Amino acid sequence: MTEINSEQAKYQCDAPENAGDSQPVVDVQAVTKRFRNTLALDQIDMSVPRGKVFALLGENGAGKTTLLRILTGYLRPDRGSAKVLNHDCASQSEEIRRQIGYVSDSPAMYEWMSASEIGWFASAFYDGAFPRRYEELIAEFQIPIGTKLSALSKGQRAKVALALAVAHDPELLILDEPTSGLDPIVRRQFLESMVDRAAAGRTVLLSSHQINEVERVADVVAILHAGKLRLVQPLEVLKHQTRIVTATMDDAEVYCEPPGGQVLSEEINGRQRRWVVSRLSDDWRSKFGSEGGVRTVDEVMPTLEEIFVAVCANTPSETAPHGAFQPELSRGVLR
Numbered sequence: 001m002t003e004i005n006s007e008q009a010k011y012q013c014d015a016p017e018n019a020g021d022s023q024p025v026v027d028v029q030a031v032t033k034r035f036r037n038t039l040a041l042d043q044i045d046m047s048v049p050r051g052k053v054f055a056l057l058g059e060n061g062a063g064k065t066t067l068l069r070i071l072t073g074y075l076r077p078d079r080g081s082a083k084v085l086n087h088d089c090a091s092q093s094e095e096i097r098r099q100i101g102y103v104s105d106s107p108a109m110y111e112w113m114s115a116s117e118i119g120w121f122a123s124a125f126y127d128g129a130f131p132r133r134y135e136e137l138i139a140e141f142q143i144p145i146g147t148k149l150s151a152l153s154k155g156q157r158a159k160v161a162l163a164l165a166v167a168h169d170p171e172l173l174i175l176d177e178p179t180s181g182l183d184p185i186v187r188r189q190f191l192e193s194m195v196d197r198a199a200a201g202r203t204v205l206l207s208s209h210q211i212n213e214v215e216r217v218a219d220v221v222a223i224l225h226a227g228k229l230r231l232v233q234p235l236e237v238l239k240h241q242t243r244i245v246t247a248t249m250d251d252a253e254v255y256c257e258p259p260g261g262q263v264l265s266e267e268i269n270g271r272q273r274r275w276v277v278s279r280l281s282d283d284w285r286s287k288f289g290s291e292g293g294v295r296t297v298d299e300v301m302p303t304l305e306e307i308f309v310a311v312c313a314n315t316p317s318e319t320a321p322h323g324a325f326q327p328e329l330s331r332g333v334l335r
């Protein structure tokens with residue numbers, strides 16, 4: 001069985017020299033990027049704290065890859081600025097790429113090389129420990145070392161790309177859809193190894209559609225929607241402060257104000273009203289439905305997927321007139 005074991009996680013995570021540094025590892029300010037008629041990123045402000053697993057969620061076309069490509073210097077923003085490890089992404093991209101590990105959504109590798117040869121080739125760019133770490137990862141992943149990359153399966157190639165990105169033990173790992181192509185066992189072990197990295201002070205910034213997986217490993221969640229950053233919050237805070245409130249009215253015609261807080265979404269179905277609400281106060285029940293007409297009221301904790309759907313379904317133009325949803329962020333800094 002392919003396994004990223006605890007031993008491996010240990011060597012990946014020797015304590016970084018400046019682990020105590022409180023400066024964000026990624027600092028994005030007012031970044032805007034347009035492709036012809038598509039506004040891919042619209043005034044993005046975001047900071048990624050050190051030593052966390054930071055998950056960037058968004059629907060297809062939300063702008064995740066565009067943002068990650070700006071951070072790694074493969075794209076330039078039209079406006080705004082971005083820094084990674086205190087280096088400017090537009091002018092110091094080589095330095096950034098040397099210091100980080102990056103796996104793009106479609107890694108380009110020299111197809112005519114074997115896993116062994118590409119490791120040897122990449123080791124020229126990194127410190128002396130790279131070859132040993134790389135070989136151990138390749139062995140853990142059970143990659144046939146002599147086979148040309150062009151002859152490997154999609155999942156095996158994804159593993160080679162990951163091994164290349166991780167083997168120099170980077171302070172920041174940027175992963176665009178890291179688990180696509182991996183089988184469920186490797187996905188799980190890989191994500192757990194990301195948690196171990198964060199615990200040792202390394203930072204992992206990953207984009208994903210796999211919300212259930214993200215829910216298991218992320219410290220911080222950001223949601224991009226149509227090029228706008230709609231939410232950035234520690235996952236624990238997000239889950240603690242967000243509720244699905246369902247009220248059943250005496251009559252479908254009875255109007256009912258939402259239960260306070262920030263309304264992420266509202267659904268009306270006959271006599272039933274359903275809100276996904278963040279920042280609900282502890283005493284919301286005492287104030288709710290004071291005008292009468294509310295027969296029963298229930299409150300449950302939403303899954304991250306339910307929060308994601310609520311945030312993405314509620315674009316500003318659709319925002320309910322009452323309790324309007326405002327992105328849960330201020331300059332993308334966690335509150």
Ligand SMILES: Nc1ncnc2c1ncn2[C@@H]1O[C@H](COP(=O)(O)OP(=O)(O)OP(=O)(O)O)[C@@H](O)[C@H]1O
Pocket residue numbers: 035036038039040058059060061062063064065066067105
């Ligand atoms: N090189 C490009 N030329 C033109 N449009 C582009 C280009 N790259 C991205 N876009 C557009 O920018 C928007 C954001 O794309 P992006 O790839 O960043 O989304 P994403 O969130 O990574 O999506 P997915 O989850 O499907 O990979 C999309 O509308 C896409 O069509």
